[in-house]
Amino acid sequence: MRSLLAAVLFLPLAAQTPPAAASAPTSAPAATPATAAQAATPVPAAEPDISGWIEFGYRWRSDVNGSLDTYRSVVNLGSGPKLFGADVTVIDPKKRLFDALHVRASGWGGDPYGTLHVDAEKSKLYRFDADYRDLTYFNDLPSYADPLLTRGIILDEQSFDTRRHVGGYSLELLPGNWFVPYVTYDRDGNAGTGVMAFTQNSNEYAVPTTLNDLTNLYRGGVRFELRRFHATIEEGGTTFSSGQSLYQSPGAVNPGNLNTPIFGQTLDLTSAAASYGISGSSTYTKALFSSNAFSWMDIYGQFLFSQPSSNVHYEENATGNFYLPSEIVFYQSEQYLVSAAAKLPHTTANFGAEIRPLKRVRMTESWLTDRMHDAGNSSSLQTTGSGTPATALLLASSLASNYNQTETNLYFEVTDHLTVRGGYRYVWGDASDAVLPQAGELTGSEQAKLRQNVGLGGIVYRPIQKLLLTAETEVASSGGVYFNTSLYDYQKVRMQARYQATASLSAALDFTYLNNENPTPGINYNFRSQQEAASIFWSPQNGKMITFQGSYSWSSLRSDIFYLVPETLAQATSNYTEDAHTATALFNLNLGHWGIVAPKLTAGGSVFISNGTRPTRYYQPMAKLWVPMLKHTQAFAEWWFYGYGEAFYPFEGFGTHLASIGLRYTR
Amino acid sequence: MRSINLPRSCFLLLALLTAVARGQDAPPPSPYAGSEVCGTCHTDIATAFAKTAHHLADGKDRKRGFDGKACESCHGPGAKHAGSADPADIRNPGKLGAAAIDKICLACHVNQPTQTGRLQSSHAKDLVACTTCHTIHATGTEVLVVRKTEAINKQCEGCHLTVAAQFQQPFHHKLPEGAMSCVDCHNPHGSMKQGMMQSFGANEPGCLHCHGDKRGPFPFEHGPVRFEGCSTCHAAHGSANPRMLDRPQVQQLCLECHANLPVNMTGTLGVVPPAFHDLRSPRFQNCTVCHQKIHGSYVDRNLLK
Numbered sequence: 001m002r003s004l005l006a007a008v009l010f011l012p013l014a015a016q017t018p019p020a021a022a023s024a025p026t027s028a029p030a031a032t033p034a035t036a037a038q039a040a041t042p043v044p045a046a047e048p049d050i051s052g053w054i055e056f057g058y059r060w061r062s063d064v065n066g067s068l069d070t071y072r073s074v075v076n077l078g079s080g081p082k083l084f085g086a087d088v089t090v091i092d093p094k095k096r097l098f099d100a101l102h103v104r105a106s107g108w109g110g111d112p113y114g115t116l117h118v119d120a121e122k123s124k125l126y127r128f129d130a131d132y133r134d135l136t137y138f139n140d141l142p143s144y145a146d147p148l149l150t151r152g153i154i155l156d157e158q159s160f161d162t163r164r165h166v167g168g169y170s171l172e173l174l175p176g177n178w179f180v181p182y183v184t185y186d187r188d189g190n191a192g193t194g195v196m197a198f199t200q201n202s203n204e205y206a207v208p209t210t211l212n213d214l215t216n217l218y219r220g221g222v223r224f225e226l227r228r229f230h231a232t233i234e235e236g237g238t239t240f241s242s243g244q245s246l247y248q249s250p251g252a253v254n255p256g257n258l259n260t261p262i263f264g265q266t267l268d269l270t271s272a273a274a275s276y277g278i279s280g281s282s283t284y285t286k287a288l289f290s291s292n293a294f295s296w297m298d299i300y301g302q303f304l305f306s307q308p309s310s311n312v313h314y315e316e317n318a319t320g321n322f323y324l325p326s327e328i329v330f331y332q333s334e335q336y337l338v339s340a341a342a343k344l345p346h347t348t349a350n351f352g353a354e355i356r357p358l359k360r361v362r363m364t365e366s367w368l369t370d371r372m373h374d375a376g377n378s379s380s381l382q383t384t385g386s387g388t389p390a391t392a393l394l395l396a397s398s399l400a401s402n403y404n405q406t407e408t409n410l411y412f413e414v415t416d417h418l419t420v421r422g423g424y425r426y427v428w429g430d431a432s433d434a435v436l437p438q439a440g441e442l443t444g445s446e447q448a449k450l451r452q453n454v455g456l457g458g459i460v461y462r463p464i465q466k467l468l469l470t471a472e473t474e475v476a477s478s479g480g481v482y483f484n485t486s487l488y489d490y491q492k493v494r495m496q497a498r499y500q501a502t503a504s505l506s507a508a509l510d511f512t513y514l515n516n517e518n519p520t521p522g523i524n525y526n527f528r529s530q531q532e533a534a535s536i537f538w539s540p541q542n543g544k545m546i547t548f549q550g551s552y553s554w555s556s557l558r559s560d561i562f563y564l565v566p567e568t569l570a571q572a573t574s575n576y577t578e579d580a581h582t583a584t585a586l587f588n589l590n591l592g593h594w595g596i597v598a599p600k601l602t603a604g605g606s607v608f609i610s611n612g613t614r615p616t617r618y619y620q621p622m623a624k625l626w627v628p629m630l631k632h633t634q635a636f637a638e639w640w641f642y643g644y645g646e647a648f649y650p651f652e653g654f655g656t657h658l659a660s661i662g663l664r665y666t667r
Numbered sequence: 668m669r670s671i672n673l674p675r676s677c678f679l680l681l682a683l684l685t686a687v688a689r690g691q692d693a694p695p696p697s698p699y700a701g702s703e704v705c706g707t708c709h710t711d712i713a714t715a716f717a718k719t720a721h722h723l724a725d726g727k728d729r730k731r732g733f734d735g736k737a738c739e740s741c742h743g744p745g746a747k748h749a750g751s752a753d754p755a756d757i758r759n760p761g762k763l764g765a766a767a768i769d770k771i772c773l774a775c776h777v778n779q780p781t782q783t784g785r786l787q788s789s790h791a792k793d794l795v796a797c798t799t800c801h802t803i804h805a806t807g808t809e810v811l812v813v814r815k816t817e818a819i820n821k822q823c824e825g826c827h828l829t830v831a832a833q834f835q836q837p838f839h840h841k842l843p844e845g846a847m848s849c850v851d852c853h854n855p856h857g858s859m860k861q862g863m864m865q866s867f868g869a870n871e872p873g874c875l876h877c878h879g880d881k882r883g884p885f886p887f888e889h890g891p892v893r894f895e896g897c898s899t900c901h902a903a904h905g906s907a908n909p910r911m912l913d914r915p916q917v918q919q920l921c922l923e924c925h926a927n928l929p930v931n932m933t934g935t936l937g938v939v940p941p942a943f944h945d946l947r948s949p950r951f952q953n954c955t956v957c958h959q960k961i962h963g964s965y966v967d968r969n970l971l972k
Contacts, residue, residue, distance in 0.1 A: 113846030144909040147950040188879040215879035230778035284869035288783045300783045304870040312965040338966040344884035348870040352786040364786045376886030399888040460794045510828035522928045533828035553832030563926035566944045582832040606835045614915035616907040618837040
């Protein structure tokens, strides 16, 4: 009996353990998954430590048929040995210094766009990211800026041959933890030569120039990532320097010399030297947070403040024969000295919330303000050899803007496949631009106000799993804008469709439309643009034999706006039209087995044809043949053609063939 | 009086107490199976998943309660599915609507710095789900999100067909060449700037990351550069016009704002420049030959030097 009672007392306790049958679904498979856990080891022992590919070879460029300068401005690929690309991953199975290291590179060996990227990570300890780009910027297009063209001189007075080095390096500590400190350093430098105009009162002279600038950005901060709250606090600063010099050696003949006499005298530049010395710095503060405050509400916010400043020293000396129309006087030398400074405090803040009051209803609300105020001052002294006294001038400048925006959107899930959105945005602000004291015809101070009511709408419809339709629209009415061409009374529409017909066939459509009108008397701005594009991707049998990817786009743009012809003040309309067709296509073909090799061919390219104010043609056909050589090695031969032409500036057209051969090693 | 059958009564009491105890104290069978169980059938996914950052949830995410249940943090409880192997018994986020997918992702990721500009982004407004760009359990050579320049551009082009076409014009930023990617300029998670543009140094335009020489501040600014940005004059994706300008002739572009109208007539800025240039002369057909510091000047109010 006692034992029975004891059993009675113990059984309820025993009953608190889930019965074996109930735990079966979890515990039964749990016994086997020991093997699964082994299979899920992050780095299987058999995996190689180093994987990736490298592609290198040699490229030839044919002689450029046409303008070499335009070719260099648009394409700029040259001959020589090249590292076309590399992508290497190193995994350390023992996770000593890193778990994984990735290195990517492209375009080395004299190409205009060289890139190098390295990132490494050790779980829960650090994440390092480095990105470096070596970019060549060459631009010499006489149609852009050649005031001497009518004299038979083809010379772009705004041409550049510079090289830009952009680097970014960041180190994040304890990634994935709730407390993540980080430091980042960015460097952006540019140096090179060019041709610029040395402007004197009644004439401008093309002279050689050297340019350089360097920006360093240092920043560091800490992120707090908690379950319901996130915050980031960051402090940063920049240093900036820029130098430019323009020069003409004494005695050189400048192509811009004006040989047509003015009051019996010609104008010329016999020597010039001008140099800019600019230094600047900035500090900034950034704070942002996001919070899942309640299960039905998320809130976000940011506060940003920066205050860049700059200091300027400019010195210019020139000799020649110059003319000052305001005083009808000729002079033979000039010295111009400027000392200036500027400061731009800039505050930005926003706040937003997403509220989910009902299962199928969401509401978002956001508010934004952006306030900047540039204040500058300048002190200059101009001395001419005309015998007139030196002119000293003190100027104060200001450019200020207060921009505000508030927006509300309501989302309603009509069904599981259909969501509609409606919203409203109100934008308001004021801006001013002033340089005082006022001079000549120049207005000393201007103000403008911004008032804009915008209606928003959108729809996302997925009638079947394979088809997605998206459309959005903005319709706005304005009571004031900052500039004649700003968005005023406008309608924007964007529609997209994506259809995955089969596993091997997909298609997409994209349509954008913008109509903007500013009926204010004197402006009478009408702008309309639309663009339609379609693309298709076909890869039957998972691309075993052929893959095709193609797209076609048609765009049209028309812009009309009033202006007064500067010299006569007669009313005129500036018209711009453009109708453009763009097509791209790319085939990948497996050519079957040719003896022991199985070559592959990639062929296609793009074509751009536009008509209107500046009719232009641009072709880029290409073909690439891959031939497997060894287990890990493929040889390739590649051909590209670049052809460019303009109806109104035929001297700027070009056509060039490029051929490359190389090897790709894959591991 | 009826006699009490003690053994029978004890048995009934035992049964009653057992039932009460089970009803009150016994936890229901766990609806979760655990990641290891998932991996027994979905081996490829589990192997690939183990190499991703999401795998951390299995070992470290105790604060959200997903420790050891990384798979079920998105797919929901999987014990029933583990028992039946029926796809209908488990949530497949791939077949959910965008809002539902985002809700799952943001359950963990809402509190991250990338989300602060999300509400203003057109991706959020158009319900572009996180999984449109992110692969949750990577397979093969994939990772959670593509990081190679060409792959990023290709992914963006999948939806932004019209933008992709603009890059085929002769003057363009060098995306097709692989020198840069869409995310160098745009933040796909959203930002406070128009067009989801990236920022540089807190709240300066992202363009200045590479074009540092245009940064200033200038004692003599050109208003549109500060107020409406580079796209006032430049078609950043591509253009048939040199320097990616919106118009082929610089004078045409400048005159659209500097229309020589009387001050205060239109209420806009910059309509009143000096009106003596003869535009028939080649000297004046490109304003920037003389007004060369068009992005802002350090020394001259007319942007000449």
